[in-house]
Amino acid sequence: xxxxxxxxxxxxxxxxxxxxxxxxxxxxxxxxxxxxxxxxxxxxxxxxxxxxxxxxxxxxxxxxxxxxxxxxxxxxxxxxxxxxxxxxxxxxxxxxxxxxxxxxxxxxxxxxxxxxxxxxxxxxxxxxxxxxxxxxxxxxxxxxxxxxxxxxxxxxxxxxxxxxxxxxxxxxxxxxxxxxxxxxxxxxxxxxxxxxxxxxxxxxxxxxxxxxx
Numbered sequence: 001x002x003x004x005x006x007x008x009x010x011x012x013x014x015x016x017x018x019x020x021x022x023x024x025x026x027x028x029x030x031x032x033x034x035x036x037x038x039x040x041x042x043x044x045x046x047x048x049x050x051x052x053x054x055x056x057x058x059x060x061x062x063x064x065x066x067x068x069x070x071x072x073x074x075x076x077x078x079x080x081x082x083x084x085x086x087x088x089x090x091x092x093x094x095x096x097x098x099x100x101x102x103x104x105x106x107x108x109x110x111x112x113x114x115x116x117x118x119x120x121x122x123x124x125x126x127x128x129x130x131x132x133x134x135x136x137x138x139x140x141x142x143x144x145x146x147x148x149x150x151x152x153x154x155x156x157x158x159x160x161x162x163x164x165x166x167x168x169x170x171x172x173x174x175x176x177x178x179x180x181x182x183x184x185x186x187x188x189x190x191x192x193x194x195x196x197x198x199x200x201x202x203x204x205x206x207x208x209x210x211x212x213x
Contacts, residue, residue, distance in 0.1 A: 001026035025173040029151040036073030053104040057112035107133040151181035
């Protein structure tokens, strides 16, 4: 496996990261664990940030992240979260209308199949609403989102070849520990920042692995 932001232990794919214990092993991308860091970066980009809308897909892993993981980080940063669940493509217009009335200071979009299929639509709404946004999926920033922070997926995918090689040579998946990311990627879309009228601090730009101009 190569993780898509789901905790493989929580999801029941493996017994533990150190000893998977079954027929599944590979790389996990630490999706939920990085939520606090994403909120921290958004707050650093927009110091006046106080209320953050959280757009998420109604699946167990995302619900858990929104209800238990993110609130801890938000409290530490002095942020108020405004969760908005999306279960189908038809829900987006209703959610966007609600967010337009609430007028949050920022938008945090969690990954998922539904979010990936509608990333241009979400980025378009954020641009139109002049909402600084942070994502757990790299492609969303190419679509017009403001920032991405997460595992370097290219590096993670390369590590999958290591597992394939070991298993083909006779190793048992149960004995191969699940790896966590060794490299992370921080991407800022400066073009989007200019469109929504915010100035990204130089200190943040220096730390970015890629800046889209």
